[in-house]
Amino acid sequence: LSVSNCIRSVGNIDKLFDMNELNGKGNAEKTSLPLDNVQAIQEEMDRHAVDMIMATSKLYMESLEVRTCRPNWRSYLQSSMITQEDFNFITAYETVKGEEKRAFLENNKLQCARTFVSLMSNISKDQTVRCVLTMIDDMIQEDRSRVEMFISYARKEKQSVWTPFLALLTRADGFVINQVSLIITKMACCGVDLMDGADLTYFLTWLKDRLRTPGNEYIHTTARCLQMLLRIEEYRFAFVNIDGISTILSTFAGRANFQLQYQLIFCIWCLTFSPDIAEKMHRLGVISTIAEVVSETSKEKVIRIALATLRNLLEKPEDASIARENAIQMVQCKITKTLDLLMSKTVDDQEFTEDMEFLADRLQSSVQDLSSFDEYLTEVKSGRLQWSPVHKSEKFWKENTQRFNEKNFEVLKILIKVLEVGNDPLILCVAAHDLGEYVRHYPRGKTVIEQLNGKTMVMRLLTHEDPNVRYHALLSVQKIMVHNWEYLGKQLEKENQENKQKLTAPNRSKPLEANTATETKM
Structure with a gap:
């Protein structure tokens, strides 16, 4: 299929993306996007119109043959x-x-x-x-x-x-x-x-399952459907409710070529236009996944949509603390280094340049007032634990252990959840280590960890297949047990002191008996 034929065919597909449709004109039931959002999505669709036909090329080529049959x-x-x-x-x-x-x-x-x-x-x-x-x-x-x-x-x-x-x-x-x-x-x-209720859930679940289907030759068509659907806010929330974001992220692993990467990030980009959804993404590993794609790809259109998504994650959340967490995650994922590299190249696209400059400025300001605990908290919430300096800093643990109890032990619960569901050996090692350090530095740490079922999760790792995981799990268990022995030792020492005091105290019972006898004789 020649490029010229593709361009002639684009007219049919691109009819789906005119301004009236995107803005919900003539469709009273749909939630309209703000005009600037509509224009952004429309411009992105127009920019890669030929790619859209190629994204469904297998289906398109087969349809040419189907049309010849009567x-x-x-x-x-x-x-x-x-x-x-x-x-x-x-x-x-x-x-x-x-x-x-x-x-x-x-x-x-x-x-x-x-x-x-x-x-x-x-x-x-x-x-x-x-x-x-x-x-x-x-x-x-x-x-x-x-x-x-x-x-x-x-x-x-x-x-x-x-x-x-x-x-x-x-x-x-x-x-x-x-x-x-x-x-x-x-x-x-x-x-x-609008499509709604059980029909919508069934269809979105079907699309989600097709994304995860090994060897799906039509995966670009599946992604194409999501690109169209996720422009409508109600469909975004329905997709998020069936854990669609996690499925998109898992699809990046292994077989995502640059066209599929573009389509999947486009889906995430559409989702970020809803502030409530954008505020949830910092917990799901979206930023780290996009950062990894950007660091490895040389395709401008992939980088463009990725940076636009990251910008939305700083601009769209209404909770300033979440926007700040997102910025810290981007810094930790080395987005600033990627931006420096990109900005050193000549780029003719003003919009692309503006996105890069915006991100660079926001991330730089975030670094300036970043505390060690902020950095640690963001790393934990991202789920991408690594041996960053804070984990082995005695100063960090002495100064910040109390903060692990904030927000109903939020950080501890995340670490324990990582041990329960995680499978990356490095992440498991760091999480087990951090729970041990918490117990070592917080007097009631053992009790807290046991109440949160953390001790059980750590002990499960003692039989893990990875030797490093077993090693760090053993160290963590030892810290928990040593903490217990120290407590027990103090109790024994206290009891010994009390016994010694009893032995050395004057024996008042016998003189009392003697006095009683004397009184009787008298």
Whole structure:
């Protein structure tokens, strides 16, 4: 497929991203984005329009072949698999073109929806279902308002518009399930009513599972669906509620080429436009993942969308303390060094330059008033523990141990959770070490750790497969036990002192008896 053909084809896909749709115009149910956010997303879509068609290239190439096939509709009619009404419509539809097609559809809206729903629901042959879905997709691409035909038909029949489409997601054919996922996405983005409830949860969960499916040849199509859906705020919150962010982050590992990296970061970027969601990301490892991608890629479009995402994570949170934590995380992930390297190169794009300068200024100001505990707290919350200097600083532990009790032992709970669910040997070593240091420096540390189930979590690591993890777990357990022995030793010493005092005290009982005897004699 030549680049020129791609560019000619982009018009169809890019119809989904005009300003009216992004701003929710004509769609009273959708939450509109502020105009500056709309423009930002639109400009980003326009900038990489050709990449968008390439992102769905496998599906696109297969659809070219599907369009060359013509099902034998008469055989379906003769076998009573379709009605005469459906046969008449579909054979007529295949022959009309251009303005004639528009007029034909305008005059047969309900029949169009009825026939397409009937065909895709009642025919089992994959090749024919492929043809039907491709016709539906092409029809919607030509005019987004045609989504309303299916919605109106569903209302008339008192059925869910989503049911017949969602049912096809269980098919085995890769083209079928991915083509219908794109159709569902476009209907959810272009229709008057939002997809919601169980239907939305089911579809988003399906997309999430497809991201995690090993060997998914259509993974770019899956990411493409999410790129479209996550521009709508209600869909963002629904996706976050099914732990979608963690799935996106896990998809970066291993097989994410630069195009997929761009698409996934684009999804995160869309999510950051919702302040409530942006405020949750500092706990999920978003910043460290993006920082790793930026440090390893040379693709400008990936770096651009990554820096725009990081900027949103500083600007969008309404809680200033979270924005500050995000800045500290970026510093710890060496974003400042990456920015220095990028800014040393000649960049013609003003917007790109502004993002770099903004990040550099904000991160520099964050470094200036950064305390050692702030740095430590941010590292712990990021989940990316490493042997930074504070962990082995006696001065740090003496000065800050009391702060581990703040916010209902927040830091300790995070460390213990890391031991429970973590699998990175380095992170487990550091977490076990820090719990031991807390016990060593805080008089009631053993009691606190036991109440939080920390001792059990540390002792579980004594049988870990990694020798370093076993070593640091053993040291931590020893600190907990030594603390106990010291307490026990003090108790024994106290009891010994009391016994000695009893032995050396004057024996008053015998003189008292003697006096009593004397009194008797008298």
